[in-house]
Amino acid sequence: MTNEENSRDGVREMKSQPSRGLSFVRFCNHTQRKVEVIWMNYEGARVKYKTLEPEEFFDVNTYVAHPWLFQDAMTHERLNANSKDVFQPTAWYEQYLPELRSGGIQPQNIQPKRVTVNITSPLYSLKYSAMHAIKKRIKDYNHVYQLEIPRQLQRDLVGLMKSSRIGNNM
Numbered sequence: 001m002t003n004e005e006n007s008r009d010g011v012r013e014m015k016s017q018p019s020r021g022l023s024f025v026r027f028c029n030h031t032q033r034k035v036e037v038i039w040m041n042y043e044g045a046r047v048k049y050k051t052l053e054p055e056e057f058f059d060v061n062t063y064v065a066h067p068w069l070f071q072d073a074m075t076h077e078r079l080n081a082n083s084k085d086v087f088q089p090t091a092w093y094e095q096y097l098p099e100l101r102s103g104g105i106q107p108q109n110i111q112p113k114r115v116t117v118n119i120t121s122p123l124y125s126l127k128y129s130a131m132h133a134i135k136k137r138i139k140d141y142n143h144v145y146q147l148e149i150p151r152q153l154q155r156d157l158v159g160l161m162k163s164s165r166i167g168n169n170m
Contacts, residue, residue: 014067014086015044021064023089024114027081028057031121034073039066052119059114062089070119081117090115131157 016039029035029052037049037058050058051073062068068087070079081087092112099105124132134157138144141161144154 013044014040016040016042016063016067017065018042019063019065021089021091022112023062023064023066024059024092024112025062025087025089025117026057026059026114027052027068027070027087027117027119029054029119031072031079031119033079033121035079035119036071036073038069038071040069064089064091068117078122080120080122083120087117127153127156131160135161 027037032054034054035052037052037060039047039049039062041047046069049060052058066089068081068089069085070081070087071077072079078085092115093110095113095115096105096110100107100110131153134144134147138161141158144157144161147154147157149157
């Protein structure tokens, strides 16, 4: 993916930072889509690690401050990880901190465990879904003004088309 595309979908400045904080993760594809598992490297470039089939999982050892993204392998639509756009790993021992602080467990008794990251499709509003369906069928954003829809929806749709560079007369 190019820097322009990274900038457009809000991840241009996102990149991995040096870290010693280990994180043990299991990425679980809970969609019916093929999902690309992507690590943002130290330069901010996307590195595709694996493509997960529907209901497949993938174990990875990663680090705190190493962001991960997920997208549909065919459409490149961004997907969610534990209901968020980006997965930011935490140190493996963070799950034990409440018990350690309360004295319920001793440090020598903790063992690393994988954190499950559930990959799911985002939930879109009816307006958003309808606008994207219309956007796919209109070649030129100027044709939006011929649709018999409220003016505000026309403006919103034109804005969406311009931001994703779909219109021909830009």
